[in-house]
Amino acid sequence: MNLLRAARRLGQIGKGIALLRRKREALVSEFFRRARPAAEARTRIAEKARQAYPALVRALALHESSGARALGWPRREILVELRPSQVWGIPVSEIVQKPILRRQLEARGTAPGSTGPSAARAAAEFENLTTLLLDSAAEEMVLRRLGDELARTSRQLNTLEHRIAPAIRERILAIRRALDEREREERLRARRISARSRR
Numbered sequence: 309m310n311l312l313r314a315a316r317r318l319g320q321i322g323k324g325i326a327l328l329r330r331k332r333e334a335l336v337s338e339f340f341r342r343a344r345p346a347a348e349a350r351t352r353i354a355e356k357a358r359q360a361y362p363a364l365v366r367a368l369a370l371h372e373s374s375g376a377r378a379l380g381w382p383r384r385e386i387l388v389e390l391r392p393s394q395v396w397g398i399p400v401s402e403i404v405q406k407p408i409l410r411r412q413l414e415a416r417g418t419a420p421g422s423t424g425p426s427a428a429r430a431a432a433e434f435e436n437l438t439t440l441l442l443d444s445a446a447e448e449m450v451l452r453r454l455g456d457e458l459a460r461t462s463r464q465l466n467t468l469e470h471r472i473a474p475a476i477r478e479r480i481l482a483i484r485r486a487l488d489e490r491e492r493e494e495r496l497r498a499r500r501i502s503a504r505s506r507r
Contacts, residue, residue: 311483318476321468328465331396335458338396339451346451349444356440360433367430388442398453403446409435
């Protein structure tokens with residue numbers, strides 16, 4: 309009975325290993341399909357940051373820190389509407405609606421004479437940068453969740469392949485050895501009994 313149970317368990321583990329391999333292949337495929345656009349978005353973000361920070365430095369040079377901070381008032385909240393979704397059974401969030409971040413000078417609530425072109429350019433560059441960051445945030449989260457699930461699936465697969473399945477195979481071999489030993493003992497006992505009965 310133990311041998312049958314162990315063999316049945318090994319069969320189930322074999323099916324689990326096959327399923328986890330297929331899941332891992334699907335996750336890897338999805339990860340790489342989404343990785344290229346995310347890498348391109350990161351490149352665009354880095355380029356936009358290279359444009360935005362020098363504009364900020366010029367604005368700070370003209371208005372100083374306190375003056376630039378005053379130009380940033382009033383602060384505005386950026387509200388984003390999210391929708392729960394799934395990718396290969398992994399819960400993720402999608403951005404459904406986001407505000408338009410790029411504003412004209414009059415929409416910023418500052419006087420054009422006191423603002424100056426350097427502060428206006430810095431504000432515009434950072435609004436563009438924030439737009440790019442919002443656009444890529446959901447995809448970055450999906451990539452992170454896919455990577456976590458891929459790592460978890462790989463750990464499960466390695467555990468089944470390298471720890472549990474070999475342990476069950478060793479158990480099956482030990483049970484078979486014990487059964488073979490018992491069978492040999494039974495044959496030997498049967499020979500002795502038949503030899504005694506002939507005498």
